[in-house]
Amino acid sequence: MDWAAASQAARDLAYNNNEAVIDAPALIAERLAASALMPPPLAAQPYGPSEREQWDLWPEPGAPMLVFIHGGYWQRNRREDFWCMAQGAREMGWGFGLCGYTLAPDATLAGIVAQIHAALDALPPSGPVVLSGWSAGGHLAAMAAAHARVAAALPISGIFELGPIRDTYLNAKLALGDGELETLSPQRLPVVNKPMAVAYGSAELPELCRQSRHFHGLRAAAHAPGPLTPVAGANHFTILDALRRPGGSLLRAAADLLA
Template sequence: MELDDAYANGPYIQGAEGYPPRWTVQAAAFREELANTGHARLDRPYGATPRQAFDLFLPKGPPAGLCVFVHGGYWLKFDRSYWSHLAAGPLAHGWAVAMPSYDLCPAVQIADITRQIARSTEMAADEIPGPIILAGHSAGGHLAARLCVQGVLADATAKRLKRAVPISPVSDLRPLLRTSMNDQFRLDMSSAEAESPVLMRPMDHVDVTVWVGADERPVFLDQARWLAEAWGCGHHVAQGRHHFDVIDALTDPASPMVAALTG
């Protein structure tokens, strides 16, 4: 369809096919290391289906609070097992890190996934006291942004939310109506508008910084800019980064991304 190529990332990233296998190896090694030291609570259910579960990684001392990372994949693929190593940066600053999986389209719709991520965040927050910070990548950036809007999280959890970094977010779902992926999303204009953070406002007490790689597809640069402009929030364009490696900064405790997230 009209916008299929515009929203295709892999064909424009050299060696794109090699990224998922590397992610899985890095993530598995990270999980094993933390499980061996007693700093991982794995496969915590938050809903009725097998994919409704999260992993929780714990710092060495009392947690500074809870960080939630939401993975991407166009609401169509991947799960939390690919991304465990991205917890390294926030963990080094003392934050516990929850990584949820969620059911995928077309078995569910995007609005259902938003509700699942809200529920997983609330359940992780029951285990970890203190402030809450959010990060999410691509479709996960959309989901992280949605949690910043009043009425998505339960009030008690929403009041604890301090910062969010949507990374390469899909902030306006309306263009997806002109992609073949919508055969699986099953969006119409009304449901696309209802799930588009760019048409909403974040809660006043949440500090948001939108992050995107300078070498990403033009539509992702647009999507990030649209959200930053609509929300009047921070907007960082990471030089030399594309859609698949922009998230690597989460593994580095000294990175500007981790600084923006952890404060």
């Protein structure tokens, strides 16, 4: 895609996953229904003053913990909408944690990134932490990968360069400027030399595929460990099954990061 020559409508569509996936409403409804049927977390721990600044935790003493940050382009969704993502990790014998955060425009993107770091500061003791996140959560996982609590990272369908986001409908609530592009785009920051699998679905929007491939390419050029992990046939919503499902390919990727 020639971004400079693209119309505003084309730029907006390039990052509109709900428009790109015909059955997105049904896929979202299934995830919400599955999450509503999940047993509630074993522990809920605030890490900040607002209702959204909270951990939902399914601890497993001494075992690794998979931490998941939800997506929604930093401006929608809740922790509870993703409780079903605990299924695979729990079946594998791992702990699982869901990290909430304040949404834009009530928080700036810099403020959201700071909340994720504060959440990791407050995370109760566990085995090694694999920090994952989907879509906007993939961006936040990459931004927090350097945190001392994080042993490895697994961003899924992430945003690693914010420049195109500023040029789309998404910026109405994010209000990104030049400064944010420099300080909050993971691919513009020093490479984090920890194991990181960069995952995306082969049936995702081309811009999302490009973002993951380019970010992994920068990491590989810096000799940072971790694979590029395409999930064959997965779109922006079905890719979550590879982490949620017991034995899913992204669960295996998470375990491999600690091997």
